[in-house]
Every structure is written in C-alpha cells, then in structure tokens.
Amino acid sequence: MMSAYLDFIRIRFLTMLAYRVNYYSGIVIYAINIGAYYFLWKAIYGDQDTLAGFSLAQMTTYIAVSWMARAFYFNNLDREIANDIRDGSVAIQFIRPYSYLLVKMMQGFGEGLFRLLLFMVPGLLVVCLVFPVSLPADPAVWLVYAVMLVFSFLINSQINILTGLFAFFVENNEGMMRMKRVMVDLFSGVAVPIAFFPGWLESTMQWLPFQAITYLPSAVFTGRTPLSEAAGVVLLQAVWFIVLIVPILVIWRSARKRLFVQGG
C-alpha cells in the first residue's frame, strides 16, 4: 500500500516534468518579485543600519530565502480538492481502498519535489548571483532548515486541504481560496517579516500557524534565531502539524455525511 502512495508522488513529479516549460517563466517572476522587494527595502532602510532587528543584508537574505521556500511549499491542493468536490469526481475517490486526503498530500509532495529541484534550486542560484544574499556557512543550519522546510510544506498543505474541503459546505469557495492565499502570504511573513507587524498583530500571530510556514524557518536560516533555539521552532511546527490534523478529520467526517454528488 505504501508503494502506491509513493507512486502518487512519482507520477505527479513526472506529470509536472512533462509541463516543465510552464515553470521556467515562474523562475523569472520570482526573481522579479525578489528584486522589487530588495529595492523597496533598500529605499526604506535609507541610511539606517537596522530595522526591527534586521540588517539590510539579513533582510535581503530573508526575502530571497522566503520566496524560494514559497516556491517549494506552494501548491494548489485547495483548488484541486474544491474542483473534485464541485464536479463530483470526489465520488470516484470513495470507491478506492485508500485515503483521498493522503493521496492529495502525496501528490502535493510530488509537486513540491519538482518545484524544489527545478524551481527553488536554480532560482536560488540566480538570486545569489544578482543580489547580495549571504547564505549561512554552517551545514547544521542547512540541515535544520531542510527539516523545517518539510514542516512548512505540511502545514501549508494542511491549510490548503482545509480550504478546499469547504467546497463541501458552500457552493463556491473561490473567494475563500483567494483570501487564504493572501492571508498565508501576508501572515506567514513572505511579504513583510512579522517583526514589522504592529504589536497586537504580532502577538496574535503567535497563536496562529502561519508564522510556522515561512517566518520562523527563515529567521533561523538568516541567523536571527540562533541555532540553539531552532529545536523550539521545529517543535512548534510539529505541534501545529498535529493540531491541524484535528479540524481536517472533523470536516472530512461531517462532509462524508452530507456529501451530495453533483450531476446525479
């Protein structure tokens, strides 16, 4: 059975590979985004050395790494699930002896691996050549970051799955999916590091899973959070991963009962 799940990763990876040309433009778009943020922050810093504890060099690295991490963990599981529910093909998923959500997660991971190898790695190389990004020298940081990146993927995918499953309860959750995308980009700290948020919002963020997607891992990677405290970050990510399983299962169970297969 496990080999079937692994196959879903492999097949999604190969399917993405077949459409790889679509993604070359993505690398350019990400590079432009990073460039725009870099010049924006440079203007904001002016002659100040640090803002909210970030030096300009740290900020540049933070932006580059956050966007590249986003290239890995980003996926469209919410849209895929919502479409399956809306057109009724989710019914087919119930006649197979596997867990639909786990299959989706595997497919998302296949996509993530593709993005990591053909998007994130070459993208990071390009960004390092163009902008003054300083990568950490300690291999331990890289290793810890790799673990955190996996959790980033898991938590982001869980949020996507939750959003997608709402299609069971509302006729059209397009608006919700857009809102989620903006919220994740903003609150995870891709657009603005959470340290820049007003006090009340920053403390609210402590209680939400979003910062565990980008902000906390990137802070470790850029050296703002010392490696000695990285274990705490990984632990927090793990806790969020486990906590988010609960609402997913609750929604999935209740959705089973009210499943109404569209189109007869």
Added chain:
Amino acid sequence: MLAIDVKDLRKQFKVQKNREGLSGALRDLFKREYTDVTAVKDISFQIPQGEICGYIGENGAGKSTTIKMLTGILVPTSGQIRVNGYIPYKDREKFVSGIGVVFGQRSQLWWDIGVIESFQLLRKVYRVSEHDFRKRLDNLVERLDLGDLLNRPVRKLSLGQRMRCELVASLLHNPSILFLDEPTIGLDIVVKTAIRDFLKEMNKEQGTTILLTTHDLQDIEALCSRVIMLDDGRIIYDGGLEELKSNWSKGREIQFQFASQTSLARLKSLTDPLEVVWTVENELTAKMWLPYEVNVSDALARVVGGAEIRDIKIFETNTDEIVREIYQSGTSAAAAAKETSQP
C-alpha cells in the same frame, strides 16, 4: 449467500432554495431555505450471488443514488444495506477492495498518465500480486482487444476505448460484485456488443454478481435475468424480464393491406365473435389488434377467408414500448390491475 441485501433504504437530500430577484438573493444571504428531496424512498430488494440484475428507471428516478449508497459513496438517511457482508459506508476501505465500479459518465483512470501506468497504480492500490495482475491483465486485454492502447495516455483514447479500459480497471482486483452505472452510454453498437458479451462470459465463468443501470433496454435484454424498475424513488417492478414482457404486452397487432376497399363494418363482421379491435388507416389498409387470448391463426383465417389480401405485417410490442408505457403510467401495479380487469 446474498450479494446485496437492502431493506427500507432511504436517502434524503437537503437542497438549497434560491429565491428570486435581488431581494430574494439578499434574504438567501442571511437565512437559507432548504427543501428536502427524497431520492430513494424505503426500497428493499435482495440479489443473490452470481445474478445479473438490471436496474432501470427514468432520469431522476433514484438509480444512481442507490448505486452510490451500495458502493459506500453516500451514507443512507435510514434503512439497512449489506453488500458482500459489509455495511458499505462503514469499513469503507475493506469493503471497496471486494467490489468493482464503473461510472459511464466519469473516468476513474488518471487523465495524464498512460493506461498501463494507471493499471499498475491500481495494482498497488488494491495490493494485487504481480503474478495475479499479469494473468488477469493479459486475459482482459485479449478479451476486450486493448493490445495497442496500453501505452497511450488516457486523454488520447476515444470514448469506446476508454470505456473498455475502465472495465479492465474495475476488474483488476477480481471483485465479486460489479456495479455498472450506464456503462454503454454513448458507445457505438460494436463496442456495446463487445462489452455485453464480455460481461456475460465473465458472469458465467467467475460467477461475478453484476448490478447495472442503463437506459438502453437492449443491455437489459442481452444480459439480465432480472429487472428492478424504479420510479420516483420507489420500486415498481422486481422480477424476470420475460414476465415483465408477457404481463405488459397485452397483445399484438396485425396490419392488412387489402386489394380493394374494405369497410370497417365488413371487417368487424368478419371477425365477429372474437375480441379484436379494428382501426382503419386508409382505404386499403387496416390494423387489427388482438389480445393474447385470441388465437392468431383463428383470427387470420377469418380475415383471409373474407377479403383479398395483398400484404400482412405482424407487430409484436417490444420492450422499449412496454417500458415507456410503464414510465408514463407510473406504476406497474396499476397497469397490471387494469390488465386483469380486461376480460
């Protein structure tokens, strides 16, 4: 042992009401109104192992809803179901390993990958050993003539090719019950026949129980020993196909073409004591309807003896007509009652 045992099965849906106009839309925003729609109304039936049973009814009669409850996709509102000894919506993963399902209107193959890769994936999902898989696949490929399709991506298959692949996909794990929801929809007669022949053979050799819904009554005639007919969520007929036909077709019609004009009165007088009904179509043609009680040769002899005849045609009511009549009248019981009241 019973393959399918259903008792007082009911499914109710809550359907959102959309009120009209802008004010209606605004009110919908705050207070939704729902109407209850009962798609399946307390039906009971049992299907023994090895039977091919046809499940027919008009669009919206509740066929697909029943199939979806039997396959564990939908949870019933009330009633009991046992399929293969399992309650479908509980123990779902164990239960679905023993059934095969084909939805004519939905593909269960993966769109982007090759047919053989889809099959390989299903082999892993259903945990079929490589040896059994090879054996079954070779057999199915040969019988359904799929040889050169296996390496094509699913999206490049024609409907007929795809449907044959769907059948293979639903049979790779050797299920003991096969559910087919309109398996021949949109297919040409060659593919239809191939699929029918295949299903029949499989039923005979392996004893696979098959429940199929269809709008094509030729499917039923070719395959099913038993028919369950549904109307508005209720079972209106459950029994043999031959029985249905003989109960329902009340008689046959004979059309005569005469050499010269023959009046209605004259025709009536020819067949006088017999319970036949004449209708004149034009000057030279007339139709005689005779119930099964009346002997055909007897009636024919009287007409032939009394008038010069150019041509004779005999019309037997076919299943299509019978079923159409039942759908229109609503219940088979009412129609059957009408029939028995006829002398």
